[in-house]
Amino acid sequence: MKLAVFNGSPRGKNSNTNVIAEAFIKGAEKAGAETENIFLIDKDIAHCRGCFTCWYKTPGQCIYRDDMTDLLETCMSSDIVCFATPVYLWSMTACLKNFMDRLIPAKRPQVIENQGNYDMLDADDKNPDVVIISNAGFPGDNNFNTMKAVMQSVEPKLEIYRNCGMLLRTKNAGIREIIGKYLFWVEEAGFQFVSEGKITNEVAAGLNMELLPVREYIEYISG
Numbered sequence: 001m002k003l004a005v006f007n008g009s010p011r012g013k014n015s016n017t018n019v020i021a022e023a024f025i026k027g028a029e030k031a032g033a034e035t036e037n038i039f040l041i042d043k044d045i046a047h048c049r050g051c052f053t054c055w056y057k058t059p060g061q062c063i064y065r066d067d068m069t070d071l072l073e074t075c076m077s078s079d080i081v082c083f084a085t086p087v088y089l090w091s092m093t094a095c096l097k098n099f100m101d102r103l104i105p106a107k108r109p110q111v112i113e114n115q116g117n118y119d120m121l122d123a124d125d126k127n128p129d130v131v132i133i134s135n136a137g138f139p140g141d142n143n144f145n146t147m148k149a150v151m152q153s154v155e156p157k158l159e160i161y162r163n164c165g166m167l168l169r170t171k172n173a174g175i176r177e178i179i180g181k182y183l184f185w186v187e188e189a190g191f192q193f194v195s196e197g198k199i200t201n202e203v204a205a206g207l208n209m210e211l212l213p214v215r216e217y218i219e220y221i222s223g
Ligand SMILES: Cc1cc2nc3c(=O)[nH]c(=O)nc-3n(C[C@H](O)[C@H](O)[C@H](O)COP(=O)(O)O)c2cc1C
Pocket: 009, 010, 011, 014, 015, 016, 017, 018, 085, 086, 087, 088, 089, 090, 091, 135, 136, 137, 138, 139, 143, 165, 166
């Protein structure tokens, strides 16, 4: 079982997103997965030009020879791919979006209908299962609404949305203890998802645990 995490935070390894991703990976590895944690900010990925050469002239092959050649191969050869990003302006970062746009060679120019929705045909019969990991700087859950809607297009099997994300790398000992409890659930999610392809309701509830009451969080980030 191969899991690849594509992290679109500009803060890369030091991102709050990566705190969640690392815990998920730890659980996945305990379940026997071979994992790769990829920081897209460190990669050379040109913007998709929308020329459709990868559909009509050289099927499956982009006009660019940049890091996306290997990343597309990594993505398509994985059993599970995780798209990980902080919320930027209610959606994913430009870094992750740029990467996801460049996944278009994995589609073919044939429109298919699925329960009233239209998509392009997948180039491969077998596609990886998709997991979404995201964190938002604000409390509450409405900051994920746009992201959730957009991510439906990749039919995620598991979505981990963490509000109050600026606590994830806190140095405050008391809060670190709470984060530790939260990361226990994330690790468990990684373990269960790799083992069973789903998570229990108990783990799902753990992923939504409160990190701090809203008022305290606002005080915390207001310095
Ligand atoms: C340009 C920019 C836009 C942001 N937009 C939002 C937003 O719309 N909603 C939100 O809750 N947080 C927003 N944030 C806060 C980030 O989601 C938050 O700082 C997050 O913890 C960063 O995660 P990272 O360390 O993984 O990059 C924004 C941050 C930046 C820099």
